[in-house]
């Protein structure tokens with residue numbers, strides 16, 4: 007029976023989707039079980055909202071169980087590249103479909119469009135929200151929003167460390183070092199890395215929550231905000247986002263947002279006793295170099311143009327640059343009022359992003375480094391036109407394969423931004439809302455620019471088409487574009 | 502003496518800039534002599550403005566002569582790559598410096614900032630203007646604006662066919678076919694190609710002028726507009742740009758703008774009896790495919806959303822898409838009023854551009870083709886991870902060198918756009934003006950978006966810093982970025 011299926015797959019009749027269904031089924035069970043936590047939170051808070059999570063948890067878990075059972079006869083250790091591609095996108099589609107249910111059935115009473123948008127925004131760690139009146143929501147829903155981002159965050163790291171290198175998407179194959187070479191055995195390797203990363207991720211989240219708590223945040227808010235900080239997600243428990251926490255909490259958030267945007271593989275090495283790489287890694291240094299330059303520019307502008315005192319200027323510059331550069335998207339103030347220069351800086355800062363293998367998104371620092379390395383090699387050719395200059399990154403030669411993936415990523419990023427901007431404008435949005443909305447979705451940042459979707463706005467007022475488009479853009483951006491686009495090529499489906 | 506200089510150059514003491522100075526000197530003499538034409542136009546029109554051109558012509562010619570004489574002892578057939586780079590940028594800096602003089606001394610009485618902006622906008626074929634009241638200007642100044650663009654246009658083609666392939670800038674080395682291999686002998690080859698191209702360029706300009714004239718344009722306007730059409734420059738003789746020519750003239754302009762955006766090498770082959778390549782060239786086909794899709798989208802939108810009758814909808818769609826896609830930048834109406842969707846389409850259309858080796862600018866169709874070819878090769882790797890797939894373009898294998906140059910171009914284009922947007926916003930411009938201003942300058946299109954610099958606006962109201970920034974962006978964009986940036990690397994100046 008199994009052999010027959012394999013033979014079918016090999017002779018090219020059809021793609022065996024059972025391993026994909028099996029993994030999605032297992033993850034849905036996990037998602038359903040996870041709903042026990044907001045259920046418990048609602049029971050403890052005594053707000054009578056817990057039946058929502060009981061219903062959605064049972065539904066999600068049962069669907070997952072059926073799917074897993076139905077597909078269990080197709081499970082194998084080794085996934086083909088096609089199956090891996092299909093799995094990556096399917097997971098990020100299936101989880102929001104069920105993760106949206108509590109928003110529909112709970113007090114928020116969202117339409118399914120809004121609920122799916124919120125769940126996709128959560129799991130992709132984008133953090134754009136359609137819910138207003140956050141301050142008055144029951145604990146369960148707020149915790150669920152935080153948990154979606156937190157799970158999304160660890161999913162992103164595992165994807166970046168196991169799936170994308172295997173799929174050669176966006177130049178991530180550069181990080182397919184000996185230690186992480188999976189040789190097709192994607193799933194066992196994913197589980198192994200996920201467990202290692204989990205310890206670090208849980209530890210950092212715990213530290214972040216404690217720090218928030220010590221600085222005066224209430225325990226529940228500290229928990230949820232720690233989850234959305236470490237996942238660079240950016241969902242907050244208040245309509246004013248971080249506007250309710252001026253002062254020391256902003257410094258703490260800045261620290262942990264930056265920690266969340268560093269390559270998690272360096273933390274694994276730190277735990278293994280190798281502290282050096284964390285300080286010598288060229289990507290980390292470049293990240294902090296970029297951040298420092300931007301913070302200095304913004305702080306000076308705030309002092310000179312907007313008459314800020316030095317401390318608030320530096321604090322707001324630190325917090326907002328960290329928030330946008332790491333793609334977290336917390337807002338402490340309505341920075342649209344700070345003038346065109348700062349708004350323009352913030353827009354382009356969002357297109358930089360954090361480091362590879364972290365929870366942050368966007369183009370990411372290592373891609374810019376690789377691109378500039380390639381340009382340097384080009385300039386060297388001026389003097390020796392026939393010399394061969396191999397671009398190097400962190401001591402290793404960058405292969406043409408990596409370079410062309412990075413290039414493909416960059417081009418697709420810009421082209422995708424253009425296409426989504428035009429499509430969003432088609433739904434009736436003005437140019438700034440359309441372009442910044444597309445950018446914030448693809449780069450998984452959260453707030454856009456302008457009155458409607460800016461730091462003081464909310465995505466609820468957009469029409470349904472725009473919301474589905476933005477949800478699609480979040481998914482495409484989170485999966486580094488190519489992983490999704492490949493599914494739309496005829497060649498992909500040929501076996 | 503000459504040997505001593507060569508020896509100096511070879512031992513690395515300093516770069517021999519005399520060949521560069523010599524060529525610039527010669528070109529300044531040509532520019533000075535060319536001022537005889539507007540001089541003549543002013544005499545014929547009898548408006549008493551001719552002394553301006555006598556002064557500036559003599560000044561320019563004399564400076565050129567002195568420079569050429571001073572550098573004549575360093576003239577050689579062969580230029581080093583460094584000298585070629587230096588020459589390319591220097592020419593495009595020196596000509597506007599002197600080309601600006603008539604605007605300062607003539608009736609326009611511009612400040613030098615404004616005059617330089619206008620001259621740079623002319624020679625780079627950008628077509629953004631700071632002059633209002635065009636309708637009342639003397640013939641000489643209007644002709645001079647047209648001539649700057651016309652000379653700029655042929656300069657661009659020669660640069661694209663001889664200089665950029667030699668400099669390996671932006672992937673243009675792909676067009677360094679046997680026939681055009683210069684082996685370092687850039688100058689003789691440039692003169693040879695310029696003379697061949699000139700015949701075609703003059704012929705097409707003449708045909709365009711005749712067509713305009715036959716459709717009812719006055720002879721003088723037909724001459725100037727033919728010059729600014731064939732150079733995809735976009736300077737017009739009226740503040741309303743092409744708004745004064747509704748109807749058949751728009752169709753004629755559409756045709757000739759498209760002709761100006763095709764690879765001129767195909768016209769040479771057409772003259773040599775090879776008509777086929779013009780119709781089978783994949784870049785030409787892609788260009789018309791893109792144009793047709795955009796025109797259809799815009800025309801349908803104008804009919805449905807803006808209640809246009811079919812003929813005006815198709816005409817305005819044809820004219821405006823051709824104008825923006827080829828980077829000409831004529832405006833027939835204030836399309837800002839057509840709604841966000843069309844404005845967004847126009848913005849991103851400007852980032853596509855025409856074909857290589859034409860007078861148009863921006864990213865250009867062949868680069869997108871190459872980038873998508875590379876992505877296709879990537880997708881093929883999914884099925885055969887260890888297969889080697891060489892991207893091919895027009896039957897030839899695309900080398901890694903070409904690919905990395907194209908990639909460098911694309912990345913630099915986006916990064917340059919970002920940096921200039923931020924710098925322009927710093928001078929106090931709003932986001933839409935800053936970003937669209939940077940884009941229109943780098944892509945050498947002409948009009949931006951918004952009230953200030955949109956199709957019905959004018960660049961005169963910007964501050965001086967913004968004007969210098971935009972002039973720099975025009976130069977950088979016109980020279981395909983890398984040709985300018987190389988001069989700012991330390992390595993370039995090491996011999």
Ligand SMILES: [K+]
Nearest residue numbers: 132239334451
């Ligand atoms: K985010």
Ligand SMILES: [K+]
Nearest residue numbers: 627734829946
């Ligand atoms: K133009």
